[in-house]
Amino acid sequence: MVEEEHAQSDAMRGAVPPPEDHWRPYADNFRDDPRRAGDPMVQRLLKFLGPNDTLMDVGAGGGRLALPLALHCRGVVAVEPSASMASVLQQQAQESGINNVSLTQSSWEDAQVEPADLVLCSHVVYVIREIDAFIRKLDSHARQRVVIVVYNAPPQSQIYPLWQRVHGQDRLALPSLPQLLEVLEELGIDPQVDELPPQPPRGYDSLQQAVEQLNRRLYLAPDSPEAVRLEQLLPEMVVEKGGVLQIKDAEPLRPSLVWWRPKHPIVGVG
Ligand SMILES: C[S@@+](CC[C@H](N)C(=O)[O-])C[C@H]1O[C@@H](n2cnc3c(N)ncnc32)[C@H](O)[C@@H]1O
Structure with missing residues (x-):
């Protein structure tokens, strides 16, 4: 594995x-x-x-x-x-x-x-x-x-579901x-x-921080079609909880x- x-x-x-x-x-x-x-x-x-x-x-x-x-x-x-x-x-x-x-x-x-x-x-x-x-x-x-x-x-x-989308x-x-x-x-x-x-699921302070960290975790080259896709998808894939953004449905x-x-x-x- x-x-x-x-x-x-x-x-x-x-x-x-x-x-x-x-x-x-x-x-x-x-x-x-x-x-x-x-x-x-x-x-x-x-x-x-x-x-x-x-x-x-x-x-x-x-x-x-x-x-x-x-x-x-x-x-x-x-x-x-x-x-x-x-x-x-x-x-x-x-x-x-x-x-x-x-x-x-x-x-x-x-x-x-x-x-x-x-x-x-x-x-x-x-x-x-x-x-x-x-x-x-x-x-x-x-x-x-x-x-x-x-x-x-x-x-x-918790971010595995993003792989299929991106x-x-x-x-x-x-x-x-x-x-x-x-x-x-x-x-x-x-x-x-x-x-x-x-x-609790990991939280991101802002959408910008989430994009930066997830770009690295998903191995996305800057401005690649996948990076553009992530930036477009992310707003609908996160929810705000306790003052931070979390990936929707992320299991603790x-x-x-x-x-x-x-x-x-x-x-x-x-
Ligand atoms: C997720 S961090 C956990 C750090 C700490 N144990 C904690 O719970 O906060 C994983 C750590 O394991 C270390 N590591 C990875 N492979 C290792 C290996 N083969 N032998 C010893 N440490 C290793 C990494 O360098 C990293 O610091």
Whole structure:
């Protein structure tokens, strides 16, 4: 599924090569105040983490989870391959006076790190090709628990309906919770699955912002017939809710915590 989705993206890009750092335009959205109160995901994860524990955050992004959790544990290793995400994380840690987080700028597949008590991997698995090896490595680096955070549907699924209208073809879906559960079963892992409250559909501050972001997400060249089509279609495809514009009928995404106690070596495929 990952390869087919990426091949469809490449075909839409045409001669334009994929960006070196896919996350650069979005990295700032992954910045959040580490001392914010009442974040249900942080509160839930804290139940797994004691003050003397260590945390490994695989694909830590801008530190949305790693930094608030670092305030309550001994230390965090953040594994993050994207330079723009890593820089948001480091900047935010410095501004917030958090100094028990060390960054390994690498993919998880290539990372050389020591085990930690809790291994967390939030909203990463959708794009992992060699998912069995990736999960085995999560398991083998956890002393107490592995926690994967994943939505019930692909993160971009709310804009999938636009593909048919703009490109005349269905968007090929990335894997999400159902496929992860199948993989874990094949690996002989029997996880707990805790569903958290649904997240409201993404909002755009203005039609102009929606056009800009969707042009990028739909791989539209400026002034192409598809870009013109999107601009014409969009006003009838969005509704205003709570002061922002949302894609009509977009289903809220529901995050789940999929967690287990490590059982290396894992039996199963491969
Ligand atoms: C959607 S962001 C999630 C960031 C953070 N975990 C959160 O929940 O806010 C996905 C992150 O996974 C990282 N990532 C993608 N492939 C990865 C891999 N193979 N190993 C480690 N991280 C990866 C990306 O660079 C990106 O920062």
